[in-house]
Amino acid sequence: MPYREKTAWLSLLAMAVAFVPYFAIVQADSHSSTSLPSLRQLALFAVAAVVQMAILGVGHLYLNHGSPGEARTPPDERDVAIMRRSISSAYYVLIGGMILVGCVMPFNSSGWTIINAALVMIVLAEVVHYGVVVASYRRQA
Amino acid sequence: MDESITNRIRFLRFQNGEMSQAELGQRIGVTRQTIAAIEAGKYSPSLAAAFRIARVFNVPLDQVFQWDATDVSSKQT
Numbered sequence: 001m002p003y004r005e006k007t008a009w010l011s012l013l014a015m016a017v018a019f020v021p022y023f024a025i026v027q028a029d030s031h032s033s034t035s036l037p038s039l040r041q042l043a044l045f046a047v048a049a050v051v052q053m054a055i056l057g058v059g060h061l062y063l064n065h066g067s068p069g070e071a072r073t074p075p076d077e078r079d080v081a082i083m084r085r086s087i088s089s090a091y092y093v094l095i096g097g098m099i100l101v102g103c104v105m106p107f108n109s110s111g112w113t114i115i116n117a118a119l120v121m122i123v124l125a126e127v128v129h130y131g132v133v134v135a136s137y138r139r140q141a
Numbered sequence: 142m143d144e145s146i147t148n149r150i151r152f153l154r155f156q157n158g159e160m161s162q163a164e165l166g167q168r169i170g171v172t173r174q175t176i177a178a179i180e181a182g183k184y185s186p187s188l189a190a191a192f193r194i195a196r197v198f199n200v201p202l203d204q205v206f207q208w209d210a211t212d213v214s215s216k217q218t
Contacts, residue, residue, distance in 0.1 A: 002174045076171040077187050078178060140174070140183040 003063065003070035004079055005137035008130040010059040015130075018052035019123050026116050041112050045119075082136040090129035097121025145209040150180045153198045153205065169193040 022044055029040075064071040075083065101118045109117070154160040162176040169190055178184035179194075186194070195202045 002172065070172075073172070076175050077190060078171065078175040078184050081184075137174075140178040140181055 002137055003067055003073075004075065004082075005134060006063050007060065008133040008137070010056065010063065011130045012127065012134070014052045014055035014059065015123055015126060017055055018048045019119075022048040023116070023120065023123075026112075030113075038112055041115075082133055085136065086129045086132035089132045090125040093128045094121060094125035097124060146185065146206060147182065147209070148179065148206045150176070150194065150205060153200065157198055165194070165197060168197050 025044060026041070098118070098121060101114060101121055105114050105117055150165070154162070154165060161173075162180070163173040166173045166176045170193070171186075171190060175184065175186075179186050191202060191206060195205045198205065
């Protein structure tokens, strides 16, 4: 498996471990106050962000140790093409999500509901980004 | 890669002392996986990479990559 595919899997894993529990807790807590500021929500988000960074940090150290040569090799033209395609796909998800969150949601939601919806869209765009990278390497495209 | 484009990289590698994909990749500045993808017709290399491949085997470009023009014209009709 190419090094860059491994790092894409790592990013997907880190997001799943950090943000699936976060959004599950937020959803379960949705009946409580969502007004700003909410220290509980901030603390939850901080924990999720720290968990994600810790998984990414340890994971990258492990992958770099496992294949130091590949880790140091700059991306070749196919890696760049895959990166460009994945970022382009994620852009459409992100822009669609931001239109929804920024232009539609303010009419019927407020506070942390909007913030969490924006986070969902960002995470979704990242999932699409790394998902396209993984799929491209799997298909050899 | 367009289905009408084929290549003979695998044949040329074996004709050149059974050169490995990794060695060819190293000589033209791409990874082994990229050579595998080009050979399988899943990825179209840049023009520069295509010329570098031809230079490694010391053959003209059209002996490495072939384009079936009839395939395209049949799609247009």
